[in-house]
Amino acid sequence: MLEYLLSFLILGGAAFTFIGSLGLARLEDFYTRLHGPTKATTLGVGSLLIASALYFSTRGEGMSLHEVLVTLFLFITAPVSAHLLAKAALHLKLPSLAAVPEDNPPAHPVGNSPGPGPHKRA
Amino acid sequence: MRRLLPHPLLAPILALIWLLLNNSAAPGHILLGLLLGWFIPWFTLRFWPERVRLRRPLTLLRFIAVVLYDIVLANLIVARRILGRPAALRPAFVRVPLELKSDLAISLLANTICLTPGTVSAQLTPDRSCLLVHGLHVPDAEALVTSIKQRYEAPLKEVFESC
Numbered sequence: 590m591l592e593y594l595l596s597f598l599i600l601g602g603a604a605f606t607f608i609g610s611l612g613l614a615r616l617e618d619f620y621t622r623l624h625g626p627t628k629a630t631t632l633g634v635g636s637l638l639i640a641s642a643l644y645f646s647t648r649g650e651g652m653s654l655h656e657v658l659v660t661l662f663l664f665i666t667a668p669v670s671a672h673l674l675a676k677a678a679l680h681l682k683l684p685s686l687a688a689v690p691e692d693n694p695p696a697h698p699v700g701n702s703p704g705p706g707p708h709k710r711a
Numbered sequence: 712m713r714r715l716l717p718h719p720l721l722a723p724i725l726a727l728i729w730l731l732l733n734n735s736a737a738p739g740h741i742l743l744g745l746l747l748g749w750f751i752p753w754f755t756l757r758f759w760p761e762r763v764r765l766r767r768p769l770t771l772l773r774f775i776a777v778v779l780y781d782i783v784l785a786n787l788i789v790a791r792r793i794l795g796r797p798a799a800l801r802p803a804f805v806r807v808p809l810e811l812k813s814d815l816a817i818s819l820l821a822n823t824i825c826l827t828p829g830t831v832s833a834q835l836t837p838d839r840s841c842l843l844v845h846g847l848h849v850p851d852a853e854a855l856v857t858s859i860k861q862r863y864e865a866p867l868k869e870v871f872e873s874c
Contacts, residue, residue, distance in 0.1 A: 605790060612793040621802050623831055624847040625793055631826065632786035658731045668825030668832075675833035675845060687802040687845065 591647060598640035605633030618686045619678050627671040634663060720765065722748035767870050774866040781827045781862070789829055792848055803849040804833070807842045807856050811864060816871040817842075823863050830855070 612625020638656040645653035679689065726744035733740050765771060792800060811817050817839060821832040824844055834843040849855055 605786065608790045608793055612789075615793060615797050616800075617797055618802070620831070620833075620845045621797075621800060621847055623845075624789060624829065627825070627831070631782055635782075653734060654731050655734055658728065661728075664826060665822070668822040671825045671831050672821060672833070675831050679833055679843075685802075686800075687804050690804055690806065690843065 591643070595640050595644055598636045598643075602633045602635070602637035602640065605636070607633075609633060619683045620675065620685050620687065623671060623674055623678075627667055631663070631667065635660065721752045724748070725751055765870055770866050771870045774863070774870070777862060777866075778823055778826065785827050785829050789847065792829075800848050801850055803846050803852060805844045805846055805849060805852045805855055807844055807859055807864075809840060809842055809864070810860075811868055811872065812839075813871050816867045819871075820863055820867055824859065830859075 609625045613622050616622045616625060638659055642653055642656040678685075682689070722745065725748035726741070729744035729747055730736055730740055809817065809820075811820060817835065821835065821842060824830050824832040824842070829847045831845045832842055833845050835841075836843075844855075844859070846852075846855055
């Protein structure tokens with residue numbers, strides 16, 4: 590019985606992770622691609638970790654809760670990296686399917702931005 | 712008291728993380744964990760200028776439950792969108808006006824928005840009045856802003872900023 594549950598969790602997790610990476614290939618611009626791998630995978634990795642915790646906890650060597658930590662660190666780091674990628678993309682003005690708001694204030698004062706070379710300063 | 716134990720909440724959390732890292736609850740590890748929980752916040756005091764205060768722990772628990780539920784639900788939705796026709800997607804940038812003031816609450820809100828699939832927080836305006844959010848499929852921008860404000864911002868405001 591437990592084995593069925595575990596295999597269900599592992600296969601389900603693998604399927605979600607796969608769909609997340611598929612998004613990288615199928616979606617069309619940088620911003621929408623960001624959604625697939627950073628997030629469709631949270632559920633995928635989540636169910637893989639639940640399966641791991643269940644398996645090692647029921648092998649008779651006591652509880653195994655390492656996996657909670659993996660989830661915690663994943664939940665802290667994944668959104669930060671997604672946010673930074675999106676921010677970098679905005680800064681570089683990558684082509685986007687969605688209209689980028691024009692009045693978007695620059696993240697840094699204009700003087701500091703590594704913009705077009707010295708000829709502009711003269 | 713403040714100098715000896717600058718972040719009372721951080722100590723038990725760090726101790727718990729230590730126990731999870733070691734996968735054990737032996738008395739020695741509990742003691743070492745508490746010691747680390749006291750020492751690390753003291754050692755890194757300069758990096759944590761703000762003192763964190765939780766005002767409504769129950770609201771925080773409910774918030775975590777709502778977020779977990781949303782993650783599961785929204786994962787299914789995003790998976791279906793990826794498998795469907797990509798041309799049918801309506802991605803959009805949406806501005807979310809912020810009412811939160813504290814650093815921690817704003818970063819938690821931005822993290823939550825990134826965690827719930829379908830939205831990525833892209834930029835915070837320098838004056839912290841507005842968060843730019845990119846949505847994978849946004850048929851109705853108003854509805855997205857209202858749901859972010861009601862589901863995530865309101866409880867965070869209650870927990871970290873209610874006066």
